[in-house]
Amino acid sequence: MGMSTELPNSPPPPAEPSQAPSRRTFIAASTAVGGAVAAGALVAGPAPLGAQDAVAADGPPNGEVSLTVNGKRHTLTIDNRTSLLDLVREHLGLTGSKKGCNAGACGACTVLVDGRRVNSCLTLAVRLNGAEVTTIEGLARGDRLHPLQEAFVEQDAFQCGFCTPGQIMSGVACxxxxxxxxxxxxxxxxxxxxxxxxxxxxxxxxxxxAAAGGK
Structure with a gap:
């Protein structure tokens, strides 16, 4: 028998291991995905114009407050975030109460609310509906100073005077x-x-x- 000249079937070469995508391939794929997302956003379109206008027109809510300041009744519509200090200074023109730290730490803004001393910079005005407020401007009776105001003058109890209105209001309450x-x-x-x-x-x-009756 003659020898066969056919070679036996050789096994297929092993498959090459898969390689991680190159940086260029990764960037290309990412760009394609980003483009698809952007295209989807364009198809969806921006928010309706009316909705945008509604958001833009949405300002801070206002409220009405009616209170008596130094014996005079006031009814105002104000931003609900307005402090009592800003109400008396900016809305009523009573600038005797001073804005010092604006954090309730110095007392320069002290006023009386229903006879009790408060830091007006920390007090929301809209919460005082119906309240009686007294500022430094409301202590004197015409040309006659309050006894504590007179005592401050006689004792020379101030220098720059910035804290004096709050000191006097707190002293009156004291x-x-x-x-x-x-x-x-x-x-x-x-x-x-x-x-x-x-x-x-x-x-x-x-x-x-002043506590001793001015003596």
Missing amino acids: IDEGHTRSADEIREWMSGNICRCGCYVKIVRAVEQ
Whole structure:
């Protein structure tokens, strides 16, 4: 028998391992996906013009408040975020109350609300509907100063004067609350009012004088 000259079938070459996509391939694929997303957004289209106008016209909500300031009734429509300090200064022109820290830490903005002292910079005006507010402008009776105002003058209890309106308003409340039995008690109950000129000794003396009936 003659030998066959046909070669046996050789096995197929092994498959080459798959390679990770090149950087160029990855960028091309990413660009294609990004383009598809952008195309989808274009097909969807922008928000309707009316909706955009509604969003643009949507400002902060306003509210109406009616309150009595220094014996005079006021009814105002204000931004609900307006502080009592900004209401009396910007809307009513009563600039005696000072904006110091605007964070309730210095007491320069102290006013009385229903007879109680508050930091007006931290008090929302819209929450005071029907309230009675007294600022430094409301203490005097015509040309006659309040006894504590007179005491501040006589004791020379101020220098730059920036904190003085808040000091006086807090002092009036301190006297009305009965916290004037000693200098230490006055200092404690006046501690929320900061004097950057350091007139604390004379401020305490002025409160003592007014509490004693001006003597």
